[in-house]
Amino acid sequence: MTRRPRADATRNREHLLVAATRLFASAETEPSMRAIANEAGVGIATLYRHFPTRESLVDAVYRGQVSRLTASAGELLTHLDPPAALRRWMDLFGDWIATKNGMLDTLLAMIESGEIAHAHTRTELLAAIDHILEAGRTSGELRADVSAEDIAAALIGIFTVAGSPERAAMAARLLNLLMDGLQTDH
Incomplete structure (x- = not known):
């Protein structure tokens, strides 16, 4: 026991x-x-x-962050409408990206060695985005012609150019522009 x-x-x-x-x-x-x-x-x-090992710590932090990020999609929808939930989830995604910065070398080595399955993480994150998108499609508040992959690519682009703390205002502006394009005229 x-x-x-x-x-x-x-x-x-x-x-x-x-x-x-x-x-x-x-x-x-x-x-x-x-x-x-x-x-x-x-x-x-x-x-x-x-x-x-450093790897065991990075693995625990990484998996915990992914779990919180994916679980937050459903949690946000319990108290926010789909557009507000998606916008808040985008901020959480940015926080997750920032966390990866300080463990990037170890994380990349772990992905390369197969210790962390990057494809599995991607699948989980896309499912979280799709969960919110589906709620927005159902309510008529989010466009039906946008995929989770589209949003993930846009987020990666935004946080690549505006992911540093000194560019937080730019990131917020870009995320708001993205949200404007995702919403229907409803």
Whole structure:
């Protein structure tokens, strides 16, 4: 029988994931494991007890971010109309892209080695976009001739040119323009 982790161990793991996510999002280059442990308020041994390698930490952060991003599509639709839900999801996508910046080298190596299945992530993200699009098509608020792939390509383009924090206003403007083109005259 497997024992559940102690409450403090679970809390430490969560603190590490939150700290790593925050540092990955704000870093120009990959932060050190020690910097992540310090940010989480734990010792380096605690970090390595939970994540024995940089790859295991990057994998946990990456998978957690993808899960939150994909789950948010349905959650947003519970309290926002489809256009507002899609626009908010686009902001969350931008946050996800920013988080990847500080772990990009490790992430790319993991994708290349097959440790992370990029195609699976893409499928999950496209399904999340399609979920919101379908709700918008049904309500008549979003165009029926736009695919999830179209939106994903537009988002990647926007965040490629305006993904840095100093270009946040430009990204918001471009996302609003994209949304204007996605909505029907309804």
